[in-house]
Amino acid sequence: MLQGKNIFKKINGLDILKDININVECSKISCLIGPSGSGKSTFLSCLSLLTNPSNGIVVVDGKEYSFNNGNIGYKDFPYPLVTMVFQGLFLFPHLTNEENILLPLKEHKKTLDNFDPLIEKLNIKDILKKYPNECSGGEKQRVALTRQILLEPKYLLLDEVTSALDLEAVNTVASILVELKNKGTGILLATHMLNLAKTIGDDFYFLDRGELVEYGDVSQLSRPLTDRLKKFIKIYN
Amino acid sequence: MNIIDIFSAYKEGFLQGLGVTLKLCLMVWCIGISVGVGFGMLSAKYQKSFGFSSKIVSGLISGVPIIVLLYWLYYPMQQQFQIDIPAFNVAVFALSFVNIFLVSDLVGNAIIELPNQYILSAKVSGLSEKTIHLKIQIPLIFKQLLGPVLLVQISTLHNSIFASLINVDEIFRQIQRVNAIVYKPIELYTALAIFFIVITVPLNMLAFYLKKKYAKDYSER
Numbered sequence: 286m287l288q289g290k291n292i293f294k295k296i297n298g299l300d301i302l303k304d305i306n307i308n309v310e311c312s313k314i315s316c317l318i319g320p321s322g323s324g325k326s327t328f329l330s331c332l333s334l335l336t337n338p339s340n341g342i343v344v345v346d347g348k349e350y351s352f353n354n355g356n357i358g359y360k361d362f363p364y365p366l367v368t369m370v371f372q373g374l375f376l377f378p379h380l381t382n383e384e385n386i387l388l389p390l391k392e393h394k395k396t397l398d399n400f401d402p403l404i405e406k407l408n409i410k411d412i413l414k415k416y417p418n419e420c421s422g423g424e425k426q427r428v429a430l431t432r433q434i435l436l437e438p439k440y441l442l443l444d445e446v447t448s449a450l451d452l453e454a455v456n457t458v459a460s461i462l463v464e465l466k467n468k469g470t471g472i473l474l475a476t477h478m479l480n481l482a483k484t485i486g487d488d489f490y491f492l493d494r495g496e497l498v499e500y501g502d503v504s505q506l507s508r509p510l511t512d513r514l515k516k517f518i519k520i521y522n
Numbered sequence: 523m524n525i526i527d528i529f530s531a532y533k534e535g536f537l538q539g540l541g542v543t544l545k546l547c548l549m550v551w552c553i554g555i556s557v558g559v560g561f562g563m564l565s566a567k568y569q570k571s572f573g574f575s576s577k578i579v580s581g582l583i584s585g586v587p588i589i590v591l592l593y594w595l596y597y598p599m600q601q602q603f604q605i606d607i608p609a610f611n612v613a614v615f616a617l618s619f620v621n622i623f624l625v626s627d628l629v630g631n632a633i634i635e636l637p638n639q640y641i642l643s644a645k646v647s648g649l650s651e652k653t654i655h656l657k658i659q660i661p662l663i664f665k666q667l668l669g670p671v672l673l674v675q676i677s678t679l680h681n682s683i684f685a686s687l688i689n690v691d692e693i694f695r696q697i698q699r700v701n702a703i704v705y706k707p708i709e710l711y712t713a714l715a716i717f718f719i720v721i722t723v724p725l726n727m728l729a730f731y732l733k734k735k736y737a738k739d740y741s742e743r
């Protein structure tokens with residue numbers, strides 16, 4: 286299990302995350318929902334150990350990374366066991382899409398068995414030889430997703446990866462995520478798309494102003510307990 | 523006496539001047555690029571100490587015309603310290619000094635401004651530090667720098683003619699010397715201009731090509 290325990294994050298004196306506890310379990314899709322600026326991306330950064338929390342513990346399959354008392358000296362990061370697709374995507378701009386996908390695969394000596402079926406499914410075959418800046422936002426999202434999925438992570442963190450996709454592509458991504466879940470991958474999906482969360486999610490965490498306001502089974506999204514979640518659902522549904 | 527006659531009559535002098543100019547430039551380019559890259563890396567790594575000092579020196583250099591620096595190093599400084607350094611060495615030192623800090627500035631800024639998100643993206647993809655350096659950071663920085671560094675070297679080549687003013691027998695000084703004998707300023711200075719065009723236009727085109735090919739807009743659409 287991938288756990289964020291009592292995660293706090295302060296940036297320039299502002300509390301961005303306040304005591305967040307979230308678990309990502311294998312064979313489950315957890316959805317991290319919340320308005321813009323609620324701290325979703327910051328939490329994903331902390332959970333993936335790319336950003337040091339101001340306080341708290343990240344646990345990856347029993348291995349603790351404690352940031353209490355200012356501990357920041359970790360070097361043995363669990364990548365790509367835990368990996369992430371960023372909202373900004375961050376494909377390497379000097380490499381073609383194909384090179385972007387293959388570089389980490391070669392480093393980890395992964396087989397390319399899943400390469401062709403996945404690029405076919407995500408419809409990126411025609412843009413493999415292109416550079417990222419020659420592609421649309423949706424195309425780049427699919428390339429970034431392909432790159433991380435082919436690494437076969439145990440825990441996959443996704444930050445708004447469907448935001449630039451059309452409905453058909455969202456459905457494709459959704460089916461791929463369910464497939465990954467069924468193969469045992471634990472997924473934490475930060476999204477604004479409530480319908481997507483309801484369709485493929487197992488449980489949800491609702492963040493607002495850096496606080497974990499409500500969490501539970503996705504079915505609870507149809508009957509929220511708190512006013513803040515009710516208001517959010519009203520706006521984003 | 524036409525230009526061909528002049529060149530054939532004074533070819534030894536011209537070839538010697540050409541050789542001195544090329545030798546001067548090659549030395550200045552090699553020293554400037556190698557030391558400048560090292561300084562730039564140190565500036566980026568130790569921004570508050572080395573980087574800050576380097577920025578101050580580079581700011582001061584940009585405010586002093588190269589000819590003043592050459593004169594200062596060749597006449598008053600040598601007189602002050604009672605030393606005698608050959609003009610060529612002074613020119614190599616002065617031009618290299620400027621080149622080092624110009625290159626260092628470019629390299630330092632390129633390293634500092636390399637977006638951190640690419641490094642994060644590489645990290646979560648499980649790439650090793652070595653791969654991140656070799657396959658991500660260095661190529662990105664290198665491709666961004668090729669064009670600008672080449673342009674700085676072209677400007678160094680242009681600045682090399684100032685070395686004639688401290689008695690370095692480079693091409694400009696040879697042309698002046700021959701002109702004093704045959705007085706054919708139009709032909710001789712046109713030939714000099716052509717010489718610089720022949721060298722700098724391909725370099726400019728290469729810089730433009732590299733800029734277009736590599737330093738293209740990497741920003742996300």
